């Protein structure tokens with residue numbers, strides 16, 4: 024598995040543009056009186072990679088959690104692939120939230136692997152127990168995925184026996200094994216020791232090349248520039264600026280974006 | 292220790308150990324099992340979002356923890372008959388001890404469930420689990436590991452507390468010792484001997500607890 028040519032952004036001439044895989048309109052969320060998300064609009068096409076950047080507390084994690092149905096927004100709509108559309112203006116039924124979860128999978132900042140289960144059990148829990156797929160098939164697929172991230176020999180290890188980088192790769196495999204349409208990453212490398220960051224970023228880059236649709240919250244600007252097809256700067260619960268990574272990260276149009284990037288590049 | 296004291300010590304060891312094997316130990320095991328099942332239900336009720344459900348559990352736990360075990364035992368065995376409810380010594384003891392363990396272990400289990408990091412719930416939901424499935428497959432197995440040390444302590448206390456059952460005529464370790472003592476008039480010897488047997492049982496249980504703890508500790512999310 025080596026990175027090949029990046030997929031071209033434009034659809035071939037003559038082919039009508041397909042519906043976006045993810046469409047978010049007017050997403051809002053408050054915790055008590057704290058208005059955390061204010062009318063967020065996002066569109067992510069199939070096979071595209073959106074990087075969310077922004078200061079701490081700006082609402083990036085909350086956006087991902089809403090997309091995965093872990094948090095119930097209190098306004099706006101989320102639709103995935105035109106198959107499920109949730110309107111948070113009316114309280115969504117639990118069944119609809121499940122529809123959201125079935126189509127997306129999340130990789131957590133702190134991995135959140137199940138400590139009482141082995142690596143293999145962590146990966147097949149969802150496919151077998153939740154999705155009801157045959158054990159033999161789910162196990163074979165899990166082992167293939169573990170093999171590709173170089174962890175085949177850790178199948179029977181428990182998470183506490185793994186390094187952070189290995190745990191996060193298991194976290195990614197666990198998400199992939201669910202066969203989601205949309206992958207969500209919440210600062211996937213920010214709990215890792217610096218020397219382990221590269222392995223995980225390389226893996227995510229390979230997934231991008233393979234055509235997975237992803238939303239990634241990250242502070243790794245270089246990574247966002249190289250892997251993302253678009254980037255959005257989130258501040259104070261709104262999307263301040265949105266555009267091409269190379270353009271936006273070098274030449275932001277908004278003063279707030281400029282200040283944020285400057286602080287990230289020159290922390291002291 | 293002279294010869295006749297030593298002989299009495301040895302000859303009374305038989306009935307005392309018999310009392311432990313046929314009374315104390317099964318009484319503790321049965322009561323603990325029933326009590327744990329009760330405790331799990333109470334802990335889940337206590338964590339319920341529905342106020343009235345958690346209130347019922349809260350009141351139950353408060354009463355059990357706020358009244359002496361001996362009084363609970365007497366209410367069941369000597370009190371209920373005046374309401375026309377007659378229960379034999381053994382079942383009375385099992386009921387009282389189970390009710391008691393239920394109250395104490397409920398708080399232990401509740402705390403253990405709350406100690407499992409929120410991220411575990413989220414990962415379970417993320418892979419598509421329902422609340423019930425997340426609870427039974429992801430949260431409770433981890434909570435069980437966290438609760439081993441406190442629940443072991445509850446069990447060891449229970450083993451000692453079963454001596455109270457002698458007061459409602461259950462044939463167990465201490466009642467056997469009392470009877471030999473009354474017969475031989477060697478109170479100090481027999482009560483010390485009973486204490487010794489309790490101590491040995493608890494030593495064994497403590498070492499089992501130690502093994503369990505080191506074995507289970509590493510599978511807990513920190």
Ligand SMILES: Nc1ncnc2c1ncn2[C@@H]1O[C@H](COP(=O)(O)OP(=O)(O)OP(=O)(O)O)[C@@H](O)[C@H]1O
Pocket residue numbers: 054057059077078079080081082083084085086
């Ligand atoms: N469960 C919650 N209850 C109350 N407030 C919350 C909750 N979750 C998040 N918040 C608040 O929402 C705001 C946005 O949080 P969020 O975690 O989305 O920010 P973030 O952009 O991911 O920050 P960071 O870069 O530090 O991870 C913060 O002010 C936070 O305190």
Ligand SMILES: [Mg+2]
Pocket residue numbers: 083084085209
């Ligand atoms: Mg965050």
